[in-house]
Amino acid sequence: MMGEDVWPARLPVPGTAMGRVDATSQPPSGSGDNPDSGYHSYAYYRFELAQAQAVTLELTIMGAGSGNTDLGLELRSIGDQMLASSDGNTPTEQISRMLQPGSHIAVVSAAKQTGAAAAAYSLSIR
Numbered sequence: 001m002m003g004e005d006v007w008p009a010r011l012p013v014p015g016t017a018m019g020r021v022d023a024t025s026q027p028p029s030g031s032g033d034n035p036d037s038g039y040h041s042y043a044y045y046r047f048e049l050a051q052a053q054a055v056t057l058e059l060t061i062m063g064a065g066s067g068n069t070d071l072g073l074e075l076r077s078i079g080d081q082m083l084a085s086s087d088g089n090t091p092t093e094q095i096s097r098m099l100q101p102g103s104h105i106a107v108v109s110a111a112k113q114t115g116a117a118a119a120a121y122s123l124s125i126r
Contacts, residue, residue: 008044008105013055014126019043021071022118023110041116043108046078047125049101055125057106059086059093062120069119074107 011017023041049055059073073093075084083104086093106125110117 008046011045011047011106011123011125013047013049014124015047016122016124017043017045018120018122019108020118020120021108021110023116024118041109041111043121043123045106045108045123046103047106048103049099051101052098054096054098055104056094056096058124058126059108060122060124061091061093062122070117071119071121072109073123074109076105076107078103078105080105 009017021041021043047055057073057075059071061069061071070089071093072085072087073095074082074086075095075097076082083099084095084097086095106123108121108123110119
């Protein structure tokens with residue numbers, strides 16, 4: 001697999017990714033694209049650290065959705081263990097954490113306990 005076909009999408013450190021997530025209408029199977037908008041409920045980004053370092057993930061929610069535009073941010077291990085999350089009702093979410101070398105996953109989520117959301121976003125890591 002090369003280029004855009006790599007999953008999860010690679011996020012350089014430091015770097016920024018932009019996208020959109022939409023959980024306002026779940027697909028019949030419960031996964032995959034939203035049948036109305038064509039976007040996923042979650043966006044996954046993989047980043048690599050060559051050495052232990054402090055990392056800050058910042059999610060800026062840009063709206064562009066109807067109704068609930070509040071998104072969540074998660075930091076997970078490559079084995080899918082939740083390391084940290086930020087899920088407030090603000091236009092930004094942030095996670096700062098000291099991480100060990102290796103692969104880590106950042107997740108932008110539109111499927112939240114407060115209800116389904118739809119919004120564009122910018123995710124930065126430094």
